[in-house]
Amino acid sequence: METSRRGTAGGAAAGSAHGAGHRHDHDHQAVPSDLTLRVKSLESLLVEKGLVDRAALDALVDAYENKIGPRNGARVVARAWTDPAYKQRLLTDANSAIAELGFSGQQGENMVVLENTPKVHNLVVCTLCSCYPWPVLGLPPVWYKSAPYRSRAVIDPRGVLNEFGTEIAEDIEVRVWDSTADLRYLVLPERPSGTEKLTEDELAALITRDSMIGVAKVAPPKSGG
Amino acid sequence: MNGIHDMGGMHGLGPIEAEKNEPVFHARWEGRVLALTFAMGATGKLGYFRYYLERIPAVDYLRMSYYEKWFAALVERLSLSGLVAREEIETGKRARGSPKATPALPASQVLQLIAPRARTQPQGGPSHFQAGQRVRARNIHPVGHTRLPRYARGRQGLIERDYGLFGFQDTDADGHPLGPKPQHVYSVRFAARELWGEQASPRDYLYVDLWEDYLEPA
Numbered sequence: 257m258e259t260s261r262r263g264t265a266g267g268a269a270a271g272s273a274h275g276a277g278h279r280h281d282h283d284h285q286a287v288p289s290d291l292t293l294r295v296k297s298l299e300s301l302l303v304e305k306g307l308v309d310r311a312a313l314d315a316l317v318d319a320y321e322n323k324i325g326p327r328n329g330a331r332v333v334a335r336a337w338t339d340p341a342y343k344q345r346l347l348t349d350a351n352s353a354i355a356e357l358g359f360s361g362q363q364g365e366n367m368v369v370l371e372n373t374p375k376v377h378n379l380v381v382c383t384l385c386s387c388y389p390w391p392v393l394g395l396p397p398v399w400y401k402s403a404p405y406r407s408r409a410v411i412d413p414r415g416v417l418n419e420f421g422t423e424i425a426e427d428i429e430v431r432v433w434d435s436t437a438d439l440r441y442l443v444l445p446e447r448p449s450g451t452e453k454l455t456e457d458e459l460a461a462l463i464t465r466d467s468m469i470g471v472a473k474v475a476p477p478k479s480g481g
Numbered sequence: 482m483n484g485i486h487d488m489g490g491m492h493g494l495g496p497i498e499a500e501k502n503e504p505v506f507h508a509r510w511e512g513r514v515l516a517l518t519f520a521m522g523a524t525g526k527l528g529y530f531r532y533y534l535e536r537i538p539a540v541d542y543l544r545m546s547y548y549e550k551w552f553a554a555l556v557e558r559l560s561l562s563g564l565v566a567r568e569e570i571e572t573g574k575r576a577r578g579s580p581k582a583t584p585a586l587p588a589s590q591v592l593q594l595i596a597p598r599a600r601t602q603p604q605g606g607p608s609h610f611q612a613g614q615r616v617r618a619r620n621i622h623p624v625g626h627t628r629l630p631r632y633a634r635g636r637q638g639l640i641e642r643d644y645g646l647f648g649f650q651d652t653d654a655d656g657h658p659l660g661p662k663p664q665h666v667y668s669v670r671f672a673a674r675e676l677w678g679e680q681a682s683p684r685d686y687l688y689v690d691l692w693e694d695y696l697e698p699a
Contacts, residue, residue, distance in 0.1 A: 295510040295552060297573035298559075299517060306581040307564060308520045311588035316516035319595050321505045361596030366644070383489030383630050385531060386547070391596070395515075397503050401547045403494040410489040410632065410687055411677050419497055430685040432673075434489065436628045437666045437690035438647050466499075 325394035326465035328359045329442055332392055333468065334460035336369075337447045346444070347371060354392060354442075364391035364440055370433065371444045372470070377424050379417065379432045379470035380441045381409035387435035389442050393465060400469065410434060420471040443468050448476035482624050483631060485539035490632040490677070494543075511548040518555050519594060523586035527558040532626040532656040605646040605663035609693060614640045616669060617699040618691060625652035625659070629695040633687075637699045638671035641688060649692055664693040 302308040332354055336343040346353040350367035354360065367389060370378035382388065383406050388396040399405050409416050413432050417424055424430060433441045445467040451459060454477070466472035488494065506512040521527055533554040542550065559565045569576050586594060610616055620635035621627075628650055644667065649660035669691050673681035 291549060291552065292508065292510045295513050295517075298556070298570060299513055301565070301569055301573050301575060302517065302521070304575045305565065305569075305579065306583055307524070307585070308517065309584035309587050312520055312584065312586045312591050313513060313516035315588050315591040316519055316595070317506075317512035319591070320515065321512065324595070325505070362594065365597070381489075383632075384487055384628065385534065395505055397499070398507075398547065399497050399499045402497070403488055403491075403543060404497045407488040407491040407494045408497070411492075411681075413685060414682065416497065420499070426682070427684070430673075430682065431688060432685070433688045434630065435690065436630060437644070437692065439644055439666070439668075439690050 320390075320395055324361075324390060326392075326468065327460070328357075328394075329389070329392035329465070329468045330460040330463035331357055332359070332369075332442070333444055333463045334456045336444055337459055338456050343444075350442070359391045361391045363387070364389050366439045367392070367442060368439050369442050369444050370431070370470075372446045372473075374428075374446070376429045376431060377417075377470065378441075378443045379409060379413050379430065380435065380443060381406060381432060382435040383407070383410055384434075384436060387440065389440035392442050393468060397465070417471060420466065422472050443470040445470075445474045448474050450476040482535055482626065483622055484535045485542045486535045487631050489630050506548075514548045514552045514555065518551055520584070520586045521555065521559065521564075523590075523594065524562070524564065525585070526562045526564055527555075528561055528656050529626065529650075529652055529658060530554060530558070531650075532652050533557050535626060536656075603646050603648055603661065603663035605665070608643050608665040608667075610640045610643070610665070610667060610696060610698075612640050612642060615699045616640055616667075616696045618669070618689075618695055619697055621695075623651060624654040625656065627651045629691060630689065632676055633669075633671060633689050633691070636671055636675050638669040638675065638689075641668040641670040643667055644690065647692070649694060651694075662694075666690055666692050667696070669696070 299308065299313070303310050332346065335357065336346050342353060346369050350369045354367055372378055386396055386401040388400065405416065410432055413430050414424055435441060445463065451462070462474055462477060464472060464474065467474045534550055537545070537550055537553055545553065556570060560567045560570060566576055615637060617637045618629060618633040618635065621629065643665055645665065646663045647666045649662045649664060651659045653659060667690070668688050671687045671689065673685035673687060674683060676687060
């Protein structure tokens with residue numbers, strides 16, 4: 257099945273909504289063009305009424321599209337991997353430690369960093385909506401906001417991890433963090449072996465968004481690289 | 482409310498479909514909806530966002546994409562705010578004689594909105610629970626917005642940590658805030674088996690952030 261790009265509940269729900277034999281991708285073409293018009297119409301109306309500054313909208317979209325994203329979180333993790341004193345500050349007072357690197361703001365006012373170890377694996381979810389640490393990871397991907405992940409991460413975390421290709425040995429404790437209040441969680445993944453000689457920048461390039469949500473581990477660098 | 486949005490532990494919602502190299506927005510309108518939501522939120526006159534997301538009928542909630550839901554909630558909140566008439570939204574035209582406003586969020590203030598200074602801790606009472614204490618999440622079923630997920634209700638866990646004071650975010654059935662009544666929020670550690678029974682791994686735990694009003698001693 258093609259990727260559910262816009263976060264429907266998945267094949268089953270989309271199928272039942274449209275009847276047997278109605279292809280999922282049909283829906284993908286019909287809905288957005290209508291929304292394009294409706295959103296454009298609302299924006300024009302609000303601008304005309306003086307309620308909205310179009311330049312402010314442009315600036316907001318630009319910030320979340322180009323400036324705020326998982327590269328920020330990767331800088332935090334890479335620093336923690338290379339600077340033990342920073343890591344200690346990060347684990348005890350995440351807000352200040354993250355702000356040291358220049359990252360702060362909306363949906364990241366109350367940060368908590370969760371350290372993965374050889375004995376503990378952390379996984380972050382928001383079952384009620386889509387809470388996510390924006391200043392360090394940007395806006396969440398569709399799968400994180402979708403019904404399949406939100407429903408299953410809490411009842412079957414190991415199955416979910418498996419689907420992401422992440423094997424967690426039976427004797428490792430899995431901790432699932434449901435972001436139900438104002439705290440926002442960032443996973444500090446384990447530093448892979450074979451990275452002892454890498455610089456902080458090289459390490460940051462290895463660190464993926466998924467590893468900071470906890471659905472993946474950081475893969476060691478490809479040999480010869 | 483016991484709505485479809487409270488989906489922790491449900492089965493049958495399909496496979497997780499992760500997209501490789503996913504763009505931040507899949508279409509231009511998605512970014513505009515996010516920006517409009519923030520810009521209009523700055524007026525301080527819109528109803529509580531999550532309440533209106535949760536009022537979307539369950540069949541629509543599952544069918545709609547993320548930003549479609551945001552758009553539906555925005556339209557509803559605008560209509561109820563008095564800032565925009567429903568007729569204006571339907572026709573896309575400003576009603577004759579309606580007053581011309583000044584944008585609550587000028588472009589010069591966008592960065593301040595995105596990256597505000599650290600929040601000020603609200604004032605409130607002392608904590609009633611301590612780390613290590615056994616508690617039970619209350620078995621309540623409020624009809625308004627609540628941040629106590631169904632799967633934790635009536636279950637026992639241990640206070641892991643006191644995060645300090647936060648405004649209460651629940652609403653009544655009509656979306657009016659019951660707060661702020663600031664109170665302590667705790668990380669509560671539940672054994673996976675306490676929540677899901679023998680099928681869960683004995684090694685796994687769930688950490689849920691819960692306001693004091695949701696908890697009782699166990």
